[in-house]
Amino acid sequence: MTRFVLGRIGFYTLIAVLLAFFTIPLLWLVTAPFTSDPTYKVSVPDFTLDNFRAIAEHPYALPSLWNSVLLSAGTALLVVILAALAAYALSRVRLPGRDALLYTLLLLSSIITGTAAMVPLFQLAVQLNLIDSQLGLILILTGGLLPAAIFMMKDFMDATPKSYEESARVFGATPLQIVRHVVVPLVRPGLATIGVWAVANVWGNFLMPYLLLSDVEKQPAAVITYTLYTEGGQANLSMLSTFGLLYSIPVVLMYLFVSKKYGFRFHGGIKR
């Protein structure tokens, strides 16, 4: 009995510590936007909306959020469609050197999306006339995310039962129809996971848009945050925190929506 009580106490202490560790850094983001003259310290807000008014008057702040939506939705859509098709093909048909190919691409993607490839990607974008083009940026971001997406997607595809596809084939469905009407509904949680993962990735990506979009009207929120940070040498805390909150809300909403609709978790995914 004492053992049980001690266990309970230990459990709730651990949970309390965990909650504190994950909550405390976030507090500033929900208090500072509503404080008239915020400092670094978390303080009880006086619930002013002046900061939001200032952000609404900023010429590039709100449009940049829309640019972020365009970039992340475009990339996520492309990543999900292309990764699903490729992962299905790689899951069902044994192409020579398939696993080696997947692991090589995964390895490349983890390094090349970082700082290492900045120079070649910039030169490539100049050559292909993709500088200052949101479509070009979407293609580049998609290329970087695809290997990991295919890798994750393939696990979901491997786990689906093949008998449905066989029946569909018996009834004369073409492979594309089978993917569209049989496989996609089965792996929907996987598609949702990959889509959310892609959106979150692009939504937060600073380096690539900073490098490839010089037109301030096309820049996404990540780049605008950075300019708020450095403008005039001193960080403008009220603008920064307010914009940060606005910039964070869409991903939070997306997470809530997806977790309610599909259940945001790996359904035994990512095995091998």
Place this chain on the structure above:
Amino acid sequence: MAQATSPPEVVRESGQARRYNSDAAGLGRLRAGAFAAPALLLIAVFLVFPALWVLYLGLTNYRLTGIAAAEPQFVGLDNLISAVSDPTFWSSTWLTVQFVLGSAVIGQVGLGFAIAWLLRDRQGPLKRLVEGLVILAWILPSAIVSFLWVALLDRDGGTLNALLSTPQFAPLLDHPMLSIIVFNTWRGTAFSMMLYGAALGNVPPSHLESARLAGASGWQQLRDVVFPHIRGHILTNLLLISLWTFNDFTPFLLTAGGPDGQSEVLAVHVYKVALQGGELGYGAAVSTIILLINLVVAVFYLRLLRSKK
């Protein structure tokens, strides 16, 4: 033994059917290739090609400005040799190893598994609250979370100092590596937590039950029942987050590699020499070395994954 319950595999056609055993939709190699082609094309143009270009640039003295910018010369392995004889490169490598071991292997995997294990049999609001907060730290944009941590750890007005009543304590200056390790643990635990949550769901409850009946302690259940079941998940998870952490640039947003290079992990080091210093060729050579280290790490994990399988 188990075969009795599952129907025997029906072999319909010879040869061909056995080769495309899993190809239930009748895709065939040609159409499979067509399905994969758009993805592979984008990957080839925007991933493989830049990677090869990095390898080539590493062999030149290409610079951002000056004569070498217009007409880069081929210098062979000079860049690689000067990189491996440069002590700052080695200190960056060592810091990166600390960063990966501390924040990915110990921090994210340890904490992620611990949370998944603690909450494994629970339902309801407490579980959703903990998971939601952990995932929140993961999905918020890095420009925002890094600034949140700057505000938290600030020396003069930071919330941490106010909470601990330790005025003038400056973690980012006095313990830069510890700061970015704790930050990255906070930032990335969600991925491991979700993966282990799913993996633990696959461990048959009956096995745990028999272990409990046989008198196994909590640790023994973990070691003898749970770990063997989720071994593949652990290794895949380690592989992915090690690579992600290895190439993570976010520490730059917290400490900018400082003070005095004390938190200059390799990704930051490349940025500093290539873009701030303008030595693109040398930076590309360091990137090549990073690629090789990643390859070694990946092969190591894949070996482990394949053994005893």
